[in-house]
Amino acid sequence: MTADVTIERIVHPDILSCAPDTPLSVAAQRMVAARCSSILVMDKGAIVGIWTEHDVLALDASDPSTFLAPISKHMTSPVKTIHVATGLGEAALRFREEKVRHFLAVDDTGACKGIVTQTDIVLNQGIEYYLSLREVNAVLNRRVPLVASHLSLGEAVHTMRDSRTDAIVVVYPDGSHGILTERDVMRLVGANKPSTNVGELASRPLITVAVNASLYHARSEFTARHIRHLGVTGTDGELLGLVTFSDILASIEHDYVHQLRETLKDREHSLALSLQHQRLATKVFESTLEGIVVTNAQRIIESVNPAFTQITGYKAHEVIGQTPAMLSSGRHDATFYQKMFDELAVNGHWQGEIWNRRRSGEVYPEWLTINTVRNEEGEIVNYVGVFADITKRKAAEEQMQFLAYHDGLTGLPNRGLFLDRLHHAVSHAHRNHTIVAVMFIDVDNFKPINDTLGHHIGDQLLQTVAQRLVASVREADTVARLGGDEFTIILESIADAGDVPLVAQKIVDTVSQPMRIDGHDITTTVSVGLSLYPIDSEHAEDLIRHADMAMYMSKKGGRNNYRFFTADMKQLVSERPVAA
Known part of the structure; x- marks a missing residue:
């Protein structure tokens, strides 16, 4: 939020006006056609009132004659005015305190310079x-x-x-x-x-x-x-x-306006209005949590605030006289910066996400807004950059993205990501004439362990099993947790189906090794079912069902073992609900 910018640069100079005897319906037609939310009433060249969209609710809409009444009977008079040299902060206060949506902007002589709205004020305070x-x-x-x-x-x-x-x-x-x-x-x-x-x-x-x-x-x-x-x-x-x-x-404006109002009240008896604005600007500059860097027209840094030092690690004397290029992370090419400068030249401002580098060398993301400052002749005299470190926000977004496709307890892919990878593996195997193995794994006797020793021990056991499963397969293979004590594995790009039993036995042997969790010696085993593409099916969903059937038969046959799917298993497990 820029305290020393006045409303003069955001005033709308083209105003809509009508005579006092103009029927409300005619005034409304003109407002709709101009997409304007207010119309000024002028009599002999003088502004005598204003009628706005909000005022329309005061009409008796059921009476046709109401719409033909002259606007002078329903306008608000006199029109509230504000000086064009008023700062954005003070203007925001006046809008809130006087509970209006429009001000007539005037100069020292009282001449009308245009209309300014509450929306105009807030949109120029950098709230994005x-x-x-x-x-x-x-x-x-x-x-x-x-x-x-x-x-x-x-x-x-x-x-x-x-x-x-x-x-x-x-x-x-x-x-x-x-x-x-x-x-x-x-x-x-x-x-x-x-x-x-x-x-x-x-x-x-x-x-x-x-x-x-x-x-x-x-x-x-x-x-x-x-x-x-x-x-x-x-x-x-x-x-x-x-x-x-x-x-x-x-x-968004509430906290800002409240702080501004309190600051002005504390100083209004001892300072002139210009001094109030100057000190407020200094206070905001020094105390804001956003980093601020001010350069001259040649982009040489002239000043920075304390938050700049806190975020970047650079002290003021280390950067004054340098250019912001010293903060460059190297992640953006010359085209990125050229587009930034082009937009600044055309629009007078730029904003977006950018990666910069701290004094420590750490690269971090920030949300940056740059505005140009021009003198009375329209020449650029300064660039003002305001930025916030959004590292935590980015990390939270990445964590949410991770949790959407991974199991919260083990960090393994969840059902959704497993299915996506299985479809991809089947497509790849179809093109390259290779084999895909799907394993459905269930931890034997997990419920008694979980009920006896507690969920805390049960969770750690599942985490240990997950680690052992990952260690038993290649890095390119996928280990997923579907929920509870059920895991699945995709073995991709298998040239010889004879290699699959070796992996399955390795998993059985590895998981069955004793483990010690919170002072408890625990030994558990797994039952494994396997299906093969394209031998057992060419469809991903069928491969999962078939592997689940084979796992059931492995568990039924004594646990701590693995079984491959065979066609006769469909009859043997027909009465059992099969997981998808």
Whole structure:
């Protein structure tokens, strides 16, 4: 968040206006056509009022004459103003304290310079990194009214006023959902059709995001689709509520605005406004948890904050006078940096994930935002980079990805990854005319050990068995845990089927070696069933079932042994449920 940037650079200079006697329906038509959320009312060249999308909810939508009333009867007057030299931080405070969405920006003479909105302010405070760390669930509104599609517009507007919300969800007879917003009501006012029911007016279908999606993803949906409301669904697809663009902005901004307000209150009696901004900027620079690096136009480092030192390990005197290239990890090529500089030149800012190197030599990921700073002549005088170390977040993402395909206890591939690798192994064997062996392994007498000595001992036993299985096969083979005390193994690229019994016997012998766990001497064995591709089947699922049947026969035959699948086993185990 940049404390010394003023609102002048984000003001919208092209304003929409109308005369005081303009009918509301005409004003609404112009707002819809211009995709504008407000219209200024001007009388003899002077701005006398403002009418916004939010004001439309105050109308009696059931009375056709309401839409023909002059805008002067429903406008807000006078229009609240803000000086174009106001900093973004102070502007954010004023929006929150005065509870408005629009300010008229004026200069020293009081001349109108344009309109600035609350959304404009927040979008220029660098919130993208924070959005990527939080989920939609954090700002979910579960108390959104649901109305039937046959409801009249007047009743719908009444519901929106009573619930103090700018949108309601419309439920259609087929169970689908739509959404009716202030902007939709504005569109109907412009069309002068007060009798229309909400089912005809609502936007349909309701665009949704998952409740566990990131706020950054939701913000991207808002921007890409030019909407301000999204439905939120649970894991089962059920509609849980709504999330709005303003909900996201308010949530992320809250802590920042609170800190800024307290800082300004402490100093407002002793400092001039300009000094307040200067000291606040210094405080933010020094105390923020994000690293900040400021360079000149030639990209020579001029200053860094304490968080820069904490993250990179470099002290200020070690980097001042150098270029940020000294932090390069070597993972990005010249094309990557050229695209970065090109975007900076065109847009004045760049943001994204980048890998840099600490003073210790460790390479780490960071989320970096770079902004250009220009003087009054439009010349670049500085580049300001703000970055956060996202090592922990990346590690958490990698861990989640690992757990999605691996067993949490042993770290072995789980059922999903095992099946994927088996299909791949069968395809490879088909092309190369080789053999694939599938082993289904069950730990003998595991339940008595687990029940007698406890689950803690049982878990360690399974971990030891897993280690012994991995040690008994080649690195290219796959050992997986399907659950409980069941393991599977894929032996790939076998040229001679005669080699498989040797591996199976090695597994039986290795697992049966005594083990000592938490002071207990434990000896366990395994029963192994085997099936071969393409001898027993050419389909992965059949190979698993056949190996499971063979394992059952091995266990039935006395355990601590292995059996190959034979066709007559299907009859012998026909009454036993077979694992997939």
